[in-house]
Amino acid sequence: MRKLLIGLGVLVVILVAGAFVGPLFVPADSIKQDIAREVAKATGRDLAIDGNLKFRVLPAPGVSVSGIRLSNAKGGSAADMLKLESATVEVALFPLVTGNIQISRIVLSLPDILLEQYADGTNNWTFTPEVPAEAGQASGADASGGAQGDAPPIRLDDVMIKSGTLVFQTPDQTERIENINVSLGAGSLQGPFRVEGSLDARGFAIDLNAAIGELVEDKATPVNLRISTVGAEVDYSGVLAGVPDAARLSGQVEVRAGDLSALVATLTDGPAPAALRGKSLEIDGALAANDMAISINDLALRLGEDRATGAVDVTLGEAMAANVVLNLPQLDLDRLLATTETSASPAGSGGGSAPSDGATQNVPTEGGFSIPAGISATLETKIDAIVYRGGIIRHVFLNTQLEDGTINISQAAAQLPGGSNASVIGFVSAADAQPKFEGQAELSADDFRALLQWAGVDVASVPQDRLRKLSGTLALTATPENVTLTDIDFGVDVSRLRGGVAIALRERPGFGVGLSLDKINLDAYLPVDGTGAAPSANAAPPGEAAPAQSPAPAQSPGAGLAVLDTFDAILQLKVGEVVFREQRVTGINVDGTLQGGELELRDASVASLAGAQAAVKGRINGLSAAPKADVEVSLDAKNGDRLLALAGVDAPVKVGAATLNGSLRGDMQDLTVDVTLEALGADLKTVGTLGALALPPRYDVKLDLSHPNAAAFLARVQGEAAPSGKVPGALVVSAAARGDLSATELDANVSVGPGEIAASGNLANLASGSPTGTMAINASHPDIVSFARVFAPDYEPGRSDLGPFALATNLTVSETSMDLAGLDGRAGPVSFQGKANVVTAGVLPNIVAELTTSEIVVDDFLPAQSGSGSTSSRGGGGGQSSASAKPAGERWSREPIDVSGLRAADADIKLSSPAITYTDIRVDNPRVAVTVNDGVLDLTQLSGNAFGGGFNMTAQLAAREVPTMRYKMTVEGADAAKFVGGGAAGASGDRGVMSVLDLLFPVSDVTLASGTLGADLDIASRGRSQFEMISNLAGKGAMRFTDAVVDGINVCEISDQLDRLNGIEGFLGLVGSGRGGQTRVANFNGRFDMANGVATLPQQRINAECAAVAFTGTTSLPAWVVNIQARAGFPAHPEFPGVVVEQKGPLDAPNTRLVNVNEINQFVVGKAVGTVLRKLLPGGDQQQPSSGGNSSQSEDPFKNLLEGLIRRR
Template identity: 30%
Template structure:
């Protein structure tokens, strides 16, 4: 029996051992399908086990599976929700035999868990509920209604090795990542106590944690504690409190505490915390009494310290519905100087976003917030914040009463209050709203600032205002609407008052790759001189002298070549509408300034750039400027009006070196081109006339050149020249002027060509003028072809001086007044050279007329050479050559001239010069004259030379003279007393009247006196010989003409003596006809009695004789004068 018992025991042991050992030899890989089906039944997800599956019961029950994957929701971002490289589970055997579950260890090797919310709101951690079991499992069936809490389960160790947890919300684009998770968890039961500790990397920041939770009880409190460590930042935080559980309420209360030696290291370790300000590099602490429930959370007695800074406040949050958080913090004093004085801390290797550098070629981890939500304000909750500080110490002064109140709600932040008292009796207030939309965050609000001592405020801000006069920068007040966004900043309805000036308008800045600027400003008045440095202050700045250069003389670097444009203007676009009512700059009073322009892609469209008044002048430009950033060009119109040029020049501080030729003018027209060539079409209107110029201005590296067509027009050239030359003695009656041509100028050369029109009564048929500065003296070259030239009009005296020129000389006493003794100004002949050619259809001086005139002259080095002057003169020809030397300033002018007049018709000449036609016939004059002197009187007094006069002359008697001769001839036969007169009349008229008479003679001029001894007029039966002199200095004539008959060649038949002023000499006639014979005695017979007085006629019986004598005088004057 004993052996049977022993055998039975051995058999039982063998059977039990077989049952315990058999699972180890079972191929559990064949059970993968059943395992997947079981998971599918309870979760609704597919389970895939790629690696081996094993199960053993001895020595302890253990299960393992490799390469396990749990499928994700349909439509998820990843096919797998959970991936495990290996799962290991070990359960205690003896407790299991007692009906207890003691999990000795659970190990997850490299688990990857994805928790995500899809765009339709489904969460992948929400698993499908398991269907009711239809039949019991092969190993038995669970009791219906059993709960996990009713079954004692203990977990001694739950290990996670190198885990990775991702959270993704497709609706907001938010992504979170926990990587490098290594932790161990323990639970005495499913209701606690719980303990967990480990380390992970969140957002690139290594974190160590230690969590403990007591056993959960209903209706009581459970102790809870959490400790966090940031190893790289040297900071830690703890929470110690209690968790209370009631039927409808869960509450958490405790004390929160955090501290660290360097807040900057904490911030630098956080995402986006690189480059933390040095002010944060100080020890910090945080303490608060925290309470939370299902409906609300509070943090009372909150205190935050950062170095010497201390903030006190409270937090409250309503958790029902949409969470609502309110916070209030205050500080007594905040020393910003001490905070900002701390140097910025350089980030050490391994700090910041991640503890180790990312291997090359790997993708960056997702940011804390997705790109879709970048810059978006959070929604789904509201936050209200109030901040207050009694004093802020900044830049050595105290800022007082900082108050800020803001609220975040429905994706919008309302800044209801932000005020601060600044130094300089200044206040700042800001209110507005920060919102977000499709274009990102946007702030809209108003800014109000006021200062009673702006100078002090600016000095506090570090702005150097020493150069601004002390009476300026005193008061300032600003009110404006303000808008700021990621893409632009806008000021609207701005109203700035600065001292006595007021600025209104708005501004906008587009913050894009190519910035844009918009300005619409209106300034009522501003005196820039009142804000600019005073001249004496600027002059007091010492300028280093060359001797102070410690480096000594050294080679000068070549000057930098300035860019042709303004590159800055090519980097942004702008719209400008600027108006200034009154502006004073450098003493210039500008009024009505306006700039309306657009800058785009380096081009400027100027709709209006104008000044309404500048000391009586105005100007305006409109058009466009292209490529201002690299190669500027201009295309527009200019309109300038100057009322008083001298006043404008004086206001501009320019030096004119004398009087200005113009006082008022207008200039208008088009201008276009670039820095190399400028085209223009301008009209200058001044002094009642106009000058139109259209052409181009070349602007090479050297001297500029200009080529243009000119049109000049003026109704009265006399008035124009009197104004331009400031000479009231200009010739009167020059008349209208209208000339056109072309001008070409460059460097030292100026040329006028193609001149035509009418100038000073002269028709200009063709003409070229040139002016050159290339030689030792300026040189003028002229080649002109004209119509008739009225010299009288060109040389007519001014009206006020006309009477003096018409005063007749009555004798030698007035001679000094005829020739001026004022020294001639010959300087112009020495400072300029000239080449002149002139062709004129006619030259007219009063009634004197020369036709087909041609002139060639040269002026060089003070010597004027008349190479040729020819003209047709009254049927003859006139030729003049000569030279005038002005090189010797002391000697004056030395003149040498030759004059030839050939075959000049006397009748036409005397008709024009003396208004008589009594003499006719061709005459020829040849003369050579010289003189030297420094005045008119000296030149006349030094006149010398000689000449000849030849030709024929025909004298015609007047009708009354012929009638008188006939009467006298009749009477002479009857009256013996007048027979001599009739005889002389008969002789003269017979010899010289009505028939050509040959003329010949010569003359010599010495010291201004012309003398002749052989001037003869050979008549038919008589010869008139004239001897005499013409004294030009004294303006006197003294001549004697003897008429000799061929019948009596040794005795003068008649003698005419001319003496007195040259233009009105006294004439005396004598000779044989006027010598009376002795009276014979009266005959007694014949009965004739002498007539009595009463028988004498009442009129003078000699009147016919007087008439004849007058004729004789005129005839003899013509023959001898």
């Protein structure tokens, strides 16, 4: 600045002298020439004054000139170094009188200055005077103030520069400073100096304020400087000493920014990191500088609440060197990044202004990356603790050295959470005008889980004993074009990964991967249930429907393949062993190349995939345009069940050995498919074409399935053993599908021996999940029994010549329902017609069906009874039938009752028929109505005519947490003989309602020959198993009949015989007189109550001709035992004790016992038949013992005789 002011002073002196003398004697043009000549002598440059030159003497001397140009140095980029639109100089008049020059005002308008530094080290601001060296030196000495000579003192009160421009240009870059508006002042050419004003540098408005004291040799001069821009200020306060030969600065420098985010946003012309919002910046240090070195000691830096200390030393000269030391006790990144999700703060606030529109930024000259070879530097950074993600990174060190054009990272290390250590060493150099890093990295962790959790990886689902140890190293080479990872050697727990990865960072990236993993047990890393799935954060709570989502836009199926044409890759991957779902997978090998949109799989194979061998090889060309495939797949599994287990498929059947071979060839818009699968003893072949990349995908395929034994195949599918016996025929399935997911034509045929099932039609909207269309279904078989044996191989109906089976219907499928119209068919002798509809729009499907059939004989379809059938429920002896009796604990199952099927669908089904016959029961005009709603099955109607009367039954079964059931039955006006006779034909212990009615006839095997009967039954229960259901039975039942005739006993004959007891013959006649014949009963009302599965018969009485029978007792269904006692009395013979009989024991084989045999014995003795009896007894011809003997021997044989007679009945 001093030289600039001296030059300016010379020019002013010339102008001032011209201001006084010129107007008086010389024309203006001549003065211009003189001025130009003097400037040329002083600078060696040409000065041109293109405008006017005006002088003024009063009120103050002055001069103004316009259009000034000063030529540039030779070889400069422009013709002129200085352009000045106008200049005005005013000189104070009174100081001139005293010999001083006091310039009160200088105004320079629109100066444009070009400063150039050339490649050879020269510049354009060093002038070459035209005068001799000696003169120049003397002149320079005078100007510098070293020898004042005769030069008058010069004082500059105010030098104003308006709208100036300064351009500084080097071979490497160009800096432009615009809008220079400053005011300068100088007490003399040696100071003091002041500068204040503003300018725009790199597009930013900068305010300047500087003051320098008087420059005196060997005396310290105060220096104060303030620069402010964009809310930031730089202040320097110190002294300048050692001028002119050994100038040096020392003082304090301060940097302040109230909001660093505003400064960064303005400087970068973009959003600043939100972490800087509201963070103030403070930098303080002791600055010392001379022409050899610059240092900042006691450096203190504060950013928000974080602080650092350090020092900077820079040695200047040809071999520049710098040393930087920075220490931080703690850096809280969590606090700094707490607001990273918010938008960046607005640019430019607090005292500065944003870059002006159109402002010229720094324009770097094109050139490659280089590291200065003539500079050496070191950087030592130490951070004691970094708080990040809630953890602490300790002992962070970064030591780097710059030497000979190479940056050496000698130490970059840190202790991470989880007992982890990370380090990097290497070199950064310039290669081919690009940066290049070569180094090694090492990472180890004693608690890998903790490291992953700190990094934000959720490992909660991984068992605690896994992800414990980590150790590994790798070598890294990186340039802007390539990243190469070699010597990768990482171990996690007991697994080890080795190999290398290369990445080409170009417009079309390239990857080279060669990795080898020795083993991994995935089961050990999965949760206990074997899955790693976690509920979606957006999943609806249980019981609530998922929120509706907008359908994803349709995307071409080829879009995924097109991505493969955006990069190139070579992949070589080997895995020694993988354990997944308890299955071992060994020998995994993948060898492929992706190059220029062509994928080649040379080998994608598994040596043992859960015991199977699998391989895929081939190529796919034209991935981005029209992909074409030539791929072969093969699979050979000795045990397909292990393979399915590996895939997570819970197969309902044992698959056994399976093989698959196939090929996919051709344009993927029209791909030829040929695949053969052999499994379950069947062959499945699929051939045709598939438009895999069409939208929607197209297909024209045919499937053929064959098996020599349809029943064996079905049994295999159901997981059952292959049936023996008759073979129903071979299974042959042929199906064809043509079209796409929007419209498909189906044609299928299933043959089972001579039988056939055919379905054909059209379906649309398959992709929507709610297809629509129509299908014609026809099924037929000449023998329904053979057809049924396909599904039940052991089926042997009561009638073997049932006849053919036929079914025909038209299926119509809509988005909300399926309709079976024109349902017509035959099942042996039974024809059926009707219709059915399944509504699928609700939460559950709703089935509505109406069927009308011809007469149904149920026994014709039921399995034939083997053997001679069951014995009567009333055994005649004291023993128990081993064939029919079971322990109570084994009779009722304790397995849970599966009623979940009731929640699979709702239903409303009605059935009508002329008659239904079951065993000896014929129901005419039956009507059946069943509904299922919300897991509750209601038999709303089961009515008809049977046994000459009518009956109606309703029932309910509810699928609740604890299933419940209830049924009611009413019988009115039935023929008692038919009703009871029909019920008696059922099997003992399995007769349903009849078993309950049997409780009213506990003593003998009599039957009703005639009469009118009615009955009521109301039973309910609940339970999770059959045993609980039986144990919780509760309700009541009743039976009534009038004008009845009991066949099998003549009670009046027994009563008459009691009058003829005149000996043993008479008594034997009493026993046998009642056999056969009939007894009339005027009426009877019987009832029972049931609780906890136990039926209780209160005291009840049957009033018949000549006799009355009273009985009471209980029957326990859970325990399967009966305990009933009956007494038959004769009103005409009140002295007769009657006959008391007891039934006790298992329901299907009770013991029958005569209870009052002693009373009957005494009654007979009273009739004076003792003598006759003694003749029948052993030793009857002997003398009768005395009265004092034992009489029990005469009583026991009689007792045994009576009980035997009773039992024989």
